[in-house]
Amino acid sequence: MTHVLLGHSRRLYQVNPFTSILTQCCKSKKDYSVKSGAQSGVLERVVSAFRSVCGDDGVSLGLAVREQHGRDESVHKCRPPDIVVFPRCVEEVSALAKICHHHRLPIIPFGTGTGLEGGVGAMKGGVCFSLRKMDRVLDLHPEDFDVTVEPGVTRKALNSYLRDTGLWFPVDPGADASLCGMAATSASGTNAVRYGTMRENVLNLEVVLADGTVIHTAGKGRRPRKTSAGYNLTNLFVGSEGTLGILTKATLRLYGIPESMVSAVCSFPSVQAAVDSTVQVLQCGVPIARIEFLDDVMIDACNRFNSLSYPVSPTLFLEFHGSERSLEEQVAITEEITKENGGSDFAWAQDEETRGRLWKARHDAWYAALALRPGSKAYSTDVCVPLSRLPQIIVETKEDLVRNKLTGPIAGHVGDGNFHCLMVMDPNDPEEVERVHQFTERLARRALAMDGTCTGEHGIGLGKRALLREEVGPLAVEVMQGLKATLDPKNLMNPGKVL
Numbered sequence: 001m002t003h004v005l006l007g008h009s010r011r012l013y014q015v016n017p018f019t020s021i022l023t024q025c026c027k028s029k030k031d032y033s034v035k036s037g038a039q040s041g042v043l044e045r046v047v048s049a050f051r052s053v054c055g056d057d058g059v060s061l062g063l064a065v066r067e068q069h070g071r072d073e074s075v076h077k078c079r080p081p082d083i084v085v086f087p088r089c090v091e092e093v094s095a096l097a098k099i100c101h102h103h104r105l106p107i108i109p110f111g112t113g114t115g116l117e118g119g120v121g122a123m124k125g126g127v128c129f130s131l132r133k134m135d136r137v138l139d140l141h142p143e144d145f146d147v148t149v150e151p152g153v154t155r156k157a158l159n160s161y162l163r164d165t166g167l168w169f170p171v172d173p174g175a176d177a178s179l180c181g182m183a184a185t186s187a188s189g190t191n192a193v194r195y196g197t198m199r200e201n202v203l204n205l206e207v208v209l210a211d212g213t214v215i216h217t218a219g220k221g222r223r224p225r226k227t228s229a230g231y232n233l234t235n236l237f238v239g240s241e242g243t244l245g246i247l248t249k250a251t252l253r254l255y256g257i258p259e260s261m262v263s264a265v266c267s268f269p270s271v272q273a274a275v276d277s278t279v280q281v282l283q284c285g286v287p288i289a290r291i292e293f294l295d296d297v298m299i300d301a302c303n304r305f306n307s308l309s310y311p312v313s314p315t316l317f318l319e320f321h322g323s324e325r326s327l328e329e330q331v332a333i334t335e336e337i338t339k340e341n342g343g344s345d346f347a348w349a350q351d352e353e354t355r356g357r358l359w360k361a362r363h364d365a366w367y368a369a370l371a372l373r374p375g376s377k378a379y380s381t382d383v384c385v386p387l388s389r390l391p392q393i394i395v396e397t398k399e400d401l402v403r404n405k406l407t408g409p410i411a412g413h414v415g416d417g418n419f420h421c422l423m424v425m426d427p428n429d430p431e432e433v434e435r436v437h438q439f440t441e442r443l444a445r446r447a448l449a450m451d452g453t454c455t456g457e458h459g460i461g462l463g464k465r466a467l468l469r470e471e472v473g474p475l476a477v478e479v480m481q482g483l484k485a486t487l488d489p490k491n492l493m494n495p496g497k498v499l
């Protein structure tokens with residue numbers, strides 16, 4: 001056993017100078033040095049304590065596993081944790097957190113690693129809590145339209161579980177993310193214009209705090225549709241990006257699967273015409289389920305990637321949900337509005353398979369953008385502005401892209417004023433990387449100047465901490481720091497993120 005552990009610690013040291021266990025242990029025991037026997041003795045004790053909680057196969061020190069858990073889908077560099085643990089229940093999460101707390105080891109929760117802001121990187125080393133083994137749907141209450149899930153359940157897994165119940169969970173970030181990862185980043189996606197984001201759809205959370213304490217943000221087992229009881233702790237943890245606690249259960253709102261659904265694609269002569277149509281559709285009270293904008297560069301990339309042949313001009317992908325009669329009405333109003341704005345005839349997708357193909361093309365936008373430059377990496381910007389400012393910010397952003405010779409197709413959840421430039425770049429060209437960085441900062445500041453936010457749905461993660469301060473101001477950041485210090489006084493939860 002000792003031999004195996006020492007072998008591991010040598011490999012760990014090569015990749016990551018063993019920052020967490022070394023520096024954290026050093027805080028309490030001053031005389032430890034990297035290679036000292038005493039230090040590896042601490043490692044040995046920690047690992048064996050972890051193994052006694054979640055079994056030998058619930059603890060991994062292997063390089064490949066650590067690297068897999070040290071990165072997400074963003075361009076941020078891989079920062080592997082020292083150890084990855086795979087708890088099977090909340091009691092194990094709590095016991096593991098207590099060990100980390102005792103040894104001052106950072107804790108980094110991991111869902112499915114589809115995040116786009118570097119949220120899972122172990123900036124100070126530490127222990128990654130991979131929650132994928134906690135993947136049970138626990139309590140379904142069809143008559144109350146709610147369900148409670150463990151953190152490793154993904155949105156697609158939940159929707160296949162619900163298939164025969166007539167219910168579904170609509171928040172859809174495209175990727176098959178874990179539902180607690182989605183809560184942790186306050187994710188949304190294409191359906192948010194009608195069904196809201198994770199903020200509106202989480203009713204209760206079970207959370208393990210840094211010291212192992214287990215709390216229920218709305219009270220144990222409670223699941224009312226609304227409450228005005230006390231502070232809204234649920235929404236404090238939604239969007240906290242693993243910096244306040246580990247989400248181990250989420251109670252979510254469900255919706256009836258609509259009687260009918262129909263999707264359509266419509267092209268426009270200009271960005272302004274597409275956005276004007278969106279605003280007018282919403283002003284008319286059409287309860288549109290999805291209204292997604294793709295600029296000319298994005299639709300061209302989607303055409304190439306999915307062998308489609310939509311006109312290369314600003315485009316809206318739309319979806320309507322409701323009864324047959326209500327669909328007729330929604331579609332008639334929307335068609336009239338788009339025609340008045342110079343939109344093309346609708347290309348319809350009615351049956352499930354055709355609709356699936358259409359939305360797959362939209363969800364593949366990320367990969368379609370990457371295919372524009374094989375071998376490139378993509379970075380997705382994510383700003384959100386009040387709807388009326390959308391045409392101006394998109395036009396200015398496209399001019400900025402051209403001026404700086406950057407490739408950044410635009411796709412947006414336009415009904416929410418939220419859009420992304422999928423920046424395609426050569427990660428080995430420092431000059432281009434710097435140009436992209438400057439561009440993304442300008443874009444975020446443009447959104448702030450238009451009363452918007454530097455992130456509509458991907459979160460702050462690693463790269464947007466300075467922008468958060470500009471957005472909410474130093475006093476609000478101070479309040480956030482105070483909350484963090486109360487819940488996590490040793491700063492163990494996902495250090496280096498958000499604040």
Ligand SMILES: Cc1cc2nc3c(=O)[nH]c(=O)nc-3n(C[C@H](O)[C@H](O)[C@H](O)COP(=O)(O)OP(=O)(O)OC[C@H]3O[C@@H](n4cnc5c(N)ncnc54)[C@H](O)[C@@H]3O)c2cc1C
Binds near residue numbers: 119151
């Ligand atoms: C192709 C593509 C398209 C995407 N489109 C969208 C989109 O349209 N809308 C959108 O919102 N997002 C989108 N995303 C981003 C991503 O899917 C979301 O951020 C998602 O919510 C991340 O979930 P995850 O389980 O993968 O979390 P991870 O990437 O594993 O983690 C993200 C953050 O949450 C924390 N975390 C994870 N699980 C927990 C937990 N149980 N408790 C506490 N903290 C936790 C992590 O520490 C980290 O800080 C897209 C990603 C890709 C790759």
